[in-house]
Amino acid sequence: MIPEIGHYALVLALLLAIVQSSVPMIGAARGNAAWMELGRTAAYGQLLMVGTAFAALTYAYVVSDFSVLNVVQNSHSAKPMLYKVSGVWGNHEGSLVLWVLMLALFGAAVAWFGGNLPPSLKARVLGVQGMIGVGFLIFMLATSNPFIRVFPVPADGNDLNPLLQDPGLAFHPPFLYLGYVGFSLAFSFAAAALIEGRVDPAWGRWVRPWTLVAWSSLTLGIGMGSWWAYYELGWGGWWFWDPVENASLLPWLAGTALLHSAIVVEKRDALKTWTVLLAILTFTLSLVGTFLVRSGVLTSVHAFAVDPERGVAILILLLLATGGGLLLYAMRASSLKVGGLFAPVSREGALVLNNLLLSVACAVVLIGTLYPLLLDSMTGQKISVGAPFFNATFVPLMIPLVAVMAVGPLLAWKRGDLAGALGRLKFAALVTVVCVLWALYINGVKPVMALVGIAMAAWAFFGAVAELADRVKLFRIPLGQSWDRAKGLPRGAWGTTLSHAGLGIAIAGMVGTSAWLTEDIRVMNIGDTASVAGYEFTLEKVESGRVDNYTTETGTFLVSSGGDFVARLHPEQRWYPVARMETTEAAIHTTFYSDLYAVLGDRSEQGEGWVVRIYHHPLVPWIWFGAIVMVLGGLVSLSDRRFRLGVPVRRAAKAPAAAAQPAE
Amino acid sequence: MKRLIPLLLALTLAAPALAVMPDERLADPALEARAREISKELRCLVCQNQSIDDSNAPLARDLRVLVRERLTAGDSNEEALDYIHARYGDFVLLRPPVKPETWALWFGPAVVLVLAGAGSAFYLHRRRREVETTAAAPLTADEERRLEAMMAGGDDENNRGHAGNTGDTARL
């Protein structure tokens, strides 16, 4: 009964989405307030319906209802409850329901918080959002219905892929989707603005918070995914330039650019045509990513059963959404008025440079990811484009990006003073040099790229700190006054500092583990000791055990340094009998500046002892710490007074606000 | 997100071995380091999303051992890579060879950079020309001083462009 309710709710959601995508649009065109208002009601209704469907599917998983095919394929009665729930989105059909739920959630959020939007713009945004919903709901009901029943009912399910039964991966997809789908709102705003024929600073201010929400979620999602790869795949790799990873990186790069170009729209009423295009492209890249991951056009093998029919459906969706958006852009973008003026050396100029570099980086990843597909389509030749290519092309683009990142926020709007900005970065430059010398002292000259990387990381971090210090006039006025200034700073400024500093921290982590990792791979018996990076690892014992739906073999390592106790590590091998799969759980001891990482392998083929891998990953925890700081920066910015949507505004909103007057 | 099937594949074949095994390694650390470098340049053909350095597939192991044999026999890194390239074709190289079919891949990024750079430069130039014709010429010394005074007065919000006076945020 419950699955049927879920199925029926999806059908109702589709009907509501059709209403949402048409009636408010017509209302906006004719100036009919009641019709425009219907968009809000439909958006709430859609959220309610999709929410019901999602709840119904989740219920089927929780009670292990094996009359539902989707549950049979992806669950098992012995699975821990957390993974029963996360199994809902650990497969193609269920993840689509989650995707559509978020789409509806964002639509309803616009309806709820959009009190200060002009009615016609709001109606159109909801209309476009509704259209995307229609597309995805039809796709789901036609090719990927999660509520299909199976008869006769099997006794138990096939279990979820054990690799997905992990806290890191349980919550990685929802955040990723929140990011992808959040960009749909930027797309809807862009399309609505093109239909209206107007983009103004107010538009930038409305788009930015939503983009921030999406960007923060996506950053968190990507961070979680790489963290999962790091501890689950058993050798500490955290990024592989795999097509699936690239599929999430593409919208992230475009979204980061969008975040920055929207600032220029908001503050200076410039870069409008570009920002609208970028909003369309960012969501496009989310869809392209989805297409690549689920259609099987690339040799990126993943847990979603690949299905060309599905690929065709997503391609049609992509063609309609992006094709429509870009066609609209081509027809209407010239009606957007050219806005504010500025000199090349200025905050706007720096943000243009930021967008240039991010867009090119995005293009590089896109070219590298798609090239095998393009070449195969044209000539039938098969080539591989892997990490060596991306490291050679993408990484060099990051160097100027980071260099500009520290300088940009110190430049004034309209016309900046480069010498002055650099002067205020003297301290950051000095500390950067010290950091490089420090790295040189510890690790020597090789590899040279590592020194460049450390310089980038330090420059990004201390540049961000220097900018904040400059704002509060640290050490130039009494500390108490600086403190008062700091308290008075807008949250957006803190957000910028945090995110930029976070990137610096993350870069340091990436460089550290890539350049200075040490490893030992050997066969160890009980009582043997291996030494890595000045730490002694002694294998004390290996025990067998049994947990929920798997059996384990757990090793115990005593880690000491110079005779002092450091930690006990318990790496594990797991065997999942239902899925007939083995997984490794690395044991990781994190110190502030490195990870000690141990993996217990199989018994050695000679029968004596176990194959053991021990790694020392310098700075690696900083990758995820930096990512969290970046996300925090996004959230702090989001709490900025100017973004408090839905707070009843005392005066009637003066949209569009005049562009901030430059000081003259 | 999902480097799963390769693992699935790897795991359905006999017992999994995690990439490089102790018995594969060469005694000479310099040779071993070179072997690892080469392994990172070769794609595993079984679980096609990993390098043979990361892969658990038996074939990846065979190729790792083969690479080490070639190096021990005195091959250069290039020669060892060529040896495998000759047998498995372009697909096995994670760094595609530069040839007419891959020019677009290797030079495309540079072309995109130049085009985007030219576009941005053109845009900035237009913005600037208009700034110079509409806005004032560079600031006079007097204006500079006034600007300094403004900045010192803590009213740098305008200049540094943050928050506040966008018109519709009521200070509650």
Added chain:
Amino acid sequence: MPRLILFVPFALFLVLVGYFAVGLTRDPSELPSALIDQPVPQFELPPVQENGQGLATADLKGGVQLVNVFASWCAPCRIEHPLLMRLAKEEGVTIHGIAYKDKPQDSQRFLAQLGNPYQRIGADLDGRIGIEWGVYGVPETYIVDAEGRIRYRHVGPLMPFDLDEKILPLIRELQK
């Protein structure tokens, strides 16, 4: 801003979608052999059976022949095996086998169970000769022409339509 330039993103996008559409019709996991039109690699393999014949480069000249890489531990090999039997018996095609990483007694048991379509079988115990051929999975099937050049490679188990559409026509053509 010239209006035409605004259509560039749309045009590029359409081109991309076109490629995606073509890409959907292709199988990215199927790799062409690097050895097409090249002479077969230099190799010599011991026989699988006590008194059987091994396989070496010299054996692969003088007529169009099939080389099938198989193993007793490989499930798809069992699936395609009846087709190989048909090819050998009914179509009179010469087929040689390379037993890939298979214990000789296991290979023997496999053939005793399912029949032996092979004229010669080389035992590639450590998979080294497989690498010489560019083998990346079992089963794989190669067509070698009279000059001893590799003309075609099929990856994965042979299916009836593969025989009728690809393998047999090509063999007939090469035999002319």
